[in-house]
Amino acid sequence: MHFTPITPYHYLLLSAALFSVGVIGVMVRRNIIILFMSIELMFNAVNINLVAFAALYRHEVGQAFAVFVIAVAAAEAAVGLGIILAFYRNKETLNIDEMNLMKG
Amino acid sequence: MLDAIAFYTLAALILAFAIAVITARNPVHSVVFLVINFLAVAIVYIVLGAEFLAMIQVLVYAGGIVVLYLFVVMLVNLKRGPEAHQDPRRQTGAGVGLAVAVLAELTAILAYTGRNPLPAVVPAASARGPGGNTEQLGWLLYTTYLIPFEVASMLLLVAMIGAIVLARKVD
């Protein structure tokens, strides 16, 4: 690893860091909306990875996968936010710690 | 040199705003940081030669999905702060620790692998001339990945219907 020139590894590293930030966000925050945003960060980290690989291998497959990831993210956001709204209606809270219906 | 400057600036921006997203107290602020973060990521895509993806990133992510977040944040006017109650069983510290560990390990792996010198990033677009990679991407999506593409569109449709059903007023 050197600082210059910029190789795909740099991008992979950036992606790893972004991913970790997302993970920390998911771990730490209790507001479910922010949780979702952290997940979006993780998606982005993955996308950076894919695009970096696409640049590395000079082939658009990586970008194609990134497109799919974006589509999945959109679907996830739509359904997830729908669930949030439905949940909020019933419980008047967005605190993930109060959403423990799956408790054993 | 220029690309190094660009990369480090962008990386700093992305990470800074990502951290801002997860630390902001007000969810609306989080959303705003998230938008800026996404714009920065879009620029990364451009640098990597994926203009189409960059535009999609802005259009779909920043312009579409995050607006949804903003909407929900504004619709849900909270009577008590969501961060009011913390379940004691949740090991926040362990989570952060593990995340950092993952990062460290990934860095280690990359550093280890990165010792083999790789060619610098040459954006795919410049390799392919002025037509850009949009056309290639289109070909790829509509030939090799046609079925995944259609599946994705079905997924979006289902998600749309699902979201409407979920968010509908029950009466």
Place this chain on the structure above:
Amino acid sequence: MTDLFVVPLLQIVVVLNAVLVAVTYMVLLERKIIAWVQSRLGPMRVGPHGILQPIADALKLLLKEDITPIRADRWIFTLAPIISLVPALIAFAVIPFGGEATLFGHRVPLYIANVNVGLLYIVSITSIGVYGIILAGYSSNSKYPLLASLRASAQLISYEVAVTLMLVSVIVTTRTLSLVGIVEGQMRQHIWYVFIQPVAAVVLFIGGLAETNRTPFDLAEAEQELTGGFHTEYSGMRFAMFFLAEYANMIVVSAVMTTLFFGGWLSPFPNVAAAHFLWYIPGWIWFLLKTFVLLYVFIWIRATLPRYRYDQLMRLGWKVLIPVALVNLVVSAIVRVFL
């Protein structure tokens, strides 16, 4: 180095200033045209025929007290007008005002960038502008702006679907996303695309009215209903920014329409030998002329039509424009593939 840095920078400076001036004078133009429609004179006091009125207005706005409501979300309140204005301005980056011109021995293109995803760029950039309105409404911590911002965001998102779909059918015709390429395509095909895609042109124009929050879709800033809408709580320079953004957006929409459908910088009948005398007028003048005509239509509509209601607007968007756009897209694709 000159071509890489100096020329674009100069271009940016020129375009930015021109746009800002144009926007301020758009306000005057609008006031004048509406006045004429309503058989009165409009501003007459500042300068001959009110020609300096925009400067006076700008000065007034600059010197006005800039109030931040006490319970507003302070920095978002400040950020919102910026978010609103910046996309409107940077959208000009890809608009081709003309072909190429020779200036001081340099061949200078009359556009800042010829991006090969130009059309997508415009769409994605304008989609960012929504944030300005939503955040303005949210951060004002006031009910009218909140209602307005919800209205505006729903409206913009809905109409964006129709507009983008329409753009796709235009792309099917043009086979390129580059705005320069589109103009050149019209040169090559000897026809303005408005004649190939008339439905797209009409829907795009309606969508453009809606996306720029203009009458009859100006619900988000309906003075009579929401006391000014999302910028109710704004004053001074920050209000001016919203104002500038709206007019800049109008110009963007008109310019894009011109580029897509009315042959951009091309003179009328560029391929007819008899009309070659029109070449003596530079392309960018043609471009501005066409844009101006479209802007005039914007203003004309404002002077003529009442305002839609929110639900009617959404109905129009979802039940009329989007189906029309879809049908148009399918038809365009069929024509493109089979004919």
Place this chain on the structure above:
Amino acid sequence: MSFWVGDWTLITSRERLIELARRLRDDRDTAFDFCSDVTAVDWLARAERFDVVYCLYSTRHRHRVRLKVRAADGVSVPSVTALWPAANWLEREVFDLFGVRFDGHPDLRRILMPDEWQGHPQRKDYPLEGPGELLMENPLDWLKLRNEIE
């Protein structure tokens, strides 16, 4: 019943008001379906000091009549809102300005004066002057103050 300068006036008692009003509204020959106005007159000297006046009109026969009910201070009058929804605000106004209460009114609040206002300004014994602000806000306090001074 009286007739003067072309106007018919009926005077009735509070007990019979509703019955009479219903007859006036529903009878085919009277059919007073339109309640033009409800107001009151404060005859200060009289024992039953208020006249509550209902101005009625018939959109079918195009004739008018006035219905009058007398009420002493503090005595309430039955509300005719059930017969003529139009009387809603008009009765509120009479209550606001005269203090005549209406039994059975769905929403008897002040209408023209602020909710916390004291006294009923259209009464003949309402003070007409006072020391500025205090009168404007609390005329009865001012009255008390004046009495103390005297």
Place this chain on the structure above:
Amino acid sequence: MALFDTDELVLNMGPQHPSTHGVLRVVLRLDGERVVGSDVVIGYLHRGIEKLCEHRDYLQIVLLTDRMDYVSAATSNLGYCETVEKLMQIEVPPRARYIRTILAELQRIASHNLWLGTHAMDIGAMTVFLYNFRERELVLDLFEDYCGARLTYNAVRIGGLPLDIPAGWDQKVRAYCDLFESKIPEYEELLTHNRIWKERTQKIGVISAEDAIALGLSGPLLRGSGVPRDVRKDEPYAAYADFDFDVPIGTLGDTYDRYLVRVEEFRQSLRIIRQAIDGLPEGPILGKVPRLIKPPAGETYHAIESPKGEIGFFIASDGKSITPYRFRVRPPSFCNLQALPRLIKGHLVADVVALIGSIDIVVGEVDR
């Protein structure tokens, strides 16, 4: 937005709001943008005119009536003076009655002009507003010619008129009628067949004939619901019995019908003015009026048709003082405004604005 389950939003429309036509306050309970409940709060402009009048002599009161419905002051003057005339059994000379009719009808046109302009403005059609104000100016000019004032005319006296018409005034009125008649199509062209205008007004705030009568609506609102009631026809006053005119009525009782009714009233007013100008009799303009106006003890109620609806005056005299013992106005705007919560329920915020405009209130008259 109604898709999502949101809490009810309480929105204070007014007392400072561009579309509440003064200091009207409407408290709306909204579900999304749909009105689920509302409360109309008035009284911000309450000046106690009724109380004031009980402390002014009969002539001074004419001035105060100007200040009630300040966009149609002449009708208020007329209604008041006729009530006192009825109370005192004063005969008004025919010339005065004719001129009073002309003034009342000009006033109706001016008032409807103002209404149409602001109503269209509320719905977003700004050009109509300016067109209407342009023509309203002309009426105000006529009034200025007649009495020197443009808004509060004080134009009628008990027993007749203070002034005869200035020379050439009748010709000006005639010219005005011709001019204005050519202007009505301009408004109609912009609105009547405009799709957006129709979508915004048709089936908005529908009120049936029975409900309209029960709610005590009067004027164009009642006629818009299809009830052919007009005080000018049913209980003719001034010189209306001499003229030939139609009472336009609507069918459905929605905002669009009320608009059509008022626009047609423009034309009917012009018809009346022309007949009055053509048949203007010669003679005195003031009847036999005692020096001291002190009506006998008694009370009366008299109503005329103001542009807003039935404006009635109830005056009780104790026969001893030179001031009325009780002076009461039946304000049409007040009674019509009562229907607002009923009209706006279930509609959207934008319709609230249209309906406030459709009722045509002047808060000066509502609050008095």
Place this chain on the structure above:
Amino acid sequence: MRLIWLLPLIPAAGAAVNGLAGVRWFGRAAAGAVACLAMLSAFAVALTASIALIRLPPEARAYDVTLGPWLPPIPLATAHGIGSFAAEWAFRLDPLATVMILVVTGIGLLIHVYATAYMMDEPRGGYARFFCYLNLFCAFMLLLVLASNFLVMFIGWEGVGLCSYLLIGYWYEKGSAATAGRKAFITNRIGDWGFLLGVFGVFHVFGTLDFHAVAQAVSSLPIEQSHFGELSIICLLLFIGATGKSAQIPLFVWLPDAMEGPTPVSALIHAATMVTAGVYMVGRNAVLFQHAPLVLAIIAIVGTLTALMAATIGLVQNDIKRVLAYSTVSQLGYMFLAAGVGAFAASTFHLLTHAFFKALLFLGSGAVIHAMAGEQDMQRMGGLRRFLPVTFVTMMIGALAIAGIPPLAGFFSKDEILLQAFSKNRALWALGSVTALMTAFYMFRLVALTFYGVYRGPSWPRHVPPAVGGPATLSIATAHGVRHPVDPDAHGLAHVPQHDLSHGPAHPVPIGPAAHAHEWHGPHEAPSAMTWPLMALAVGAIVCGFISIPPALGGTNALERFLEPSFGGTPAAATVEHARQPRADAEPATADQASNGREWALMLLAVTLAGAGVAAAWRLYVTRPEIPVRLAARWPGLHSLLWHKYFVDEFYGATLVRSTFASARGLWTFDARVVDGAVNGSGWMTRTVSWFSGIFDRVVVDGLVNFVGWSADEGSLVVRRGQTGLLQNYLLLIVLGVCVFLTVYLFAR
């Protein structure tokens, strides 16, 4: 002509649209328009195909279309060894089919149009459902008549039966309608059983189901003049099928009850088209039947008896639709009489004319019922001539036509049948003539009771209702565009619910054309969508007789000539026909003239009889209305017999139904005693055994299971604590997993 396969498809498509989409989404106008449009286009196709067919030379007038295989060839044993059972989607357009498709589409179209107005008061969904059924019916009927083999015909056969069931039971909320539908269906099933057996027989004997092939095969077989061979059996079975569908003795009982359906249904299905399917089928297999003269004789006798019996019942019925129903049965009997004497062409001719005038009469009765707000009892009508001029005139034309008054359609066809019967068997002819007399009588009884005399129906408010609102409301009403409530023309289809006065107490939910929201304001003419079809049919009833004027009247018997190839089939069959038909071309000229004279005489007699019937009806029901009452009083037994329709229903009830019930009860008793006893006994055994088993189970097995559960419960205590329901705890584990994986990856390299 290549497009004849479209004919069933178009109405089927209409039915699909109305049934799939219409019931949920269409308004009345849309549903009606879809159905009528389907019929209109079908009619257009039929017309073009017919014209194309007529243009061909007579011997070439047959056109086959095979759409494709339906069943692949299956080897099956037949009487002549192994045959290959194959079925194709094959259609055949020949002159007979041409007549039928024209009748089905043409009259069907008119009735559709009529029904759009008649059914206007149905709920929106029901309206679309009705038109779906009606279209579906037409599709099946066309399939039936166009079929070129028995199997395709059977689909149509069953399909029309189904549609008939659906449509009779259209007002399924009404008990009597549902019962009538079931009755029709079950009775038809009995007939279908015969038909199906006949088809099996056909295949067994000939090894094919194609009509043409069967006809060819059969023409080479000898005629079973005296013995009752396999052909006769087949024909008898097929005829049983025909009696079911065409309501002949003994299976006619369903048709009168089928009048529970809406009147257009009665007109289309139970008068004009479906009930003629049996006649058509017999005609279609003319060659086959000609080889079984014994069966033909049975057919002729059954037909005659049916005609006579139904006519006698029709004499005394009071329900307007029932009179017409019995009349239909009677006329169908006529057709079978004609078929039985071998005059298939005459039978088809009568089928055609009958389709016109009977549809006309039914629709007219529908208009009357509509006018009387659902009243069907003729006793409660009378004098309607004034109120319903159009209906009156058209129904008069129909009655004249059915009575056989020249020159209306019925005269020619009926005369032809009688002539043929005369030449075959005088007894049949005599009975037929008596029937003709009775036909004229009861038809004019109907007309007289309905349209003449004094009005006997319920009264209606004639005075102006008291004005409630005074001048203000009146002007409101005017301003609102609502017409005045006392204006008789203003209310359109307004009636009072008075349905079922003749059927006992009405159903709580008012249904049928009588269910109206508004008050009934007296009888009134039907809307134009109903009167126009009436007029069109009236014109048809007048002129359609002229297409086959007998030679005696200077005509050429065009229709019969046109139809000849369909019945002849092969030269051999043609010779048979010639041999049996004294009036055929081979006869010498003198015989021709003699027969002409005879024809004249017969015609005169027939017309006289018809006139006598009319006159009698006129005297009994218009000039001296008290006579019928006296007559009924004098012969109470006879009247009761006729009034109760010869007690056939009761007879069936007492014999067939009760015996079925009795046998069912016997079986049930057996079931309860023997079978249940055995079952119960074994059950008791099982219970005893299982009690022991249960003890074992509780102690040993449960103990084991509980132990396992208990140990799992105790054992999972540790694990369960990790199950916090907290999302992030789970995520923590995932990240831990990733971390471990990466560690392994990092150090394992």
